[in-house]
Amino acid sequence: MFEEMRTRDFVRWMFFGILIAAFALVQLSPNPLILDVGIQLTFYVIVPVLYFGRQFQKQQVPLSRVVFLKGASRWLLPLAGLVTLSTFFSMAMLWLQLRVLMPVAPWMVDSLLERAPFPDNIAYLITVSLIVAVIGPIAEEFMFRGLLLKRLISKTSMWEGIGTSSLLFGMLHMDFFGAFLFGVTASILYLLTDNLLIPILLHIFHNSLVVGLMFISPGWPEWLTVMESADIYTKAVPNAIVLFVTSILIFAVILRLAQSLNKKKEEEKYQAFLKKQREALQNEPDHPEMP
Known part of the structure; x- marks a missing residue:
């Protein structure tokens, strides 16, 4: 699940997400409190939900698998x-x-x-x-x-x-x-x-x-x-x-x-070792009977 995700992809998502959010928020309002909340929501909600939601859907893994x-x-x-x-x-x-x-x-x-x-x-x-x-x-x-x-x-x-x-x-x-x-x-x-x-x-x-x-x-x-x-x-x-x-x-x-x-x-x-041994025994061909 998480092993198949790439950290650098998430960092890239986060970088551009915060950059876009900061630019948009500055244009919308000069209030520093709104900018602060907007950046925090981008960091903790918007980017993680979009990224992990996409990854879970892509791998066809339900959230209940990890939580x-x-x-x-x-x-x-x-x-x-x-x-x-x-x-x-x-x-x-x-x-x-x-x-x-x-x-x-x-x-x-x-x-x-x-x-x-x-x-x-x-x-x-x-x-x-x-x-x-x-x-x-x-x-x-x-x-x-x-x-x-x-x-x-x-x-x-x-x-x-x-x-x-x-x-x-x-x-x-x-x-x-x-x-x-x-x-x-x-x-x-x-x-x-x-x-x-x-x-x-x-x-x-x-x-x-x-x-x-x-x-x-x-x-x-x-x-x-x-x-x-x-x-x-x-x-x-x-x-x-x-x-x-x-x-x-x-x-x-x-x-x-x-x-x-x-x-x-x-x-x-x-x-895992026992399982591998059982599989090996199951896949082993039957020996012909001796005359």
Whole structure:
């Protein structure tokens, strides 16, 4: 399915799609909010729907082949735990990055901690929140765990594909380390379940929590969140402890999932070997009876 798609074709579609959308939107309205929403909808909705829809139709593969509900419910609780773990890790990792930057680039720290006011346009806020919390995760999972991961695996190996796709995923996010580990986890979950819905749910849960905290309680939890430069030092101990504990737990989870994935792949190889042997025996001509 995804292995037969070409990444460069998708990149070409995305490049020209955004170029055309930006030109059209600038001509239609000078409002920067409309331009922002239009570009995001092009990136996360229009181009992915057109490209993947065409590919699914071309290959005559139903969407239910890669996204299905069967067996998904048993993953809901583990996914919620992973999201909680990932969120606390990202908070503590942000503290570490700010702590490293503070002595050499305090101006950058101030810039990162500066919180821009929300626009007064309610429709814009609702639309962007839906894109970040729901639409974006769905599109990104099709792009990174579907197309990119599968293509890289077909060209290299399973673990090289996981590592490279997660590295690229991390490079496109401000929280590089958190996004990289998230990418590794999501990739393993997809390969383990063969169901893109599982990493999609993980991504939606994570982004929805981030959006919710941003609007409802941006300073939660108060004992951990760095809101100003002084917090880098006053909240150093809890952040260091959280970073240490969550790092161990995340690596333990990834290791456990990786072991399950390796076991699954070995079983698939064994079953493929048995199938090949059975086919060889069935195709083997009968020997003539001895006189």
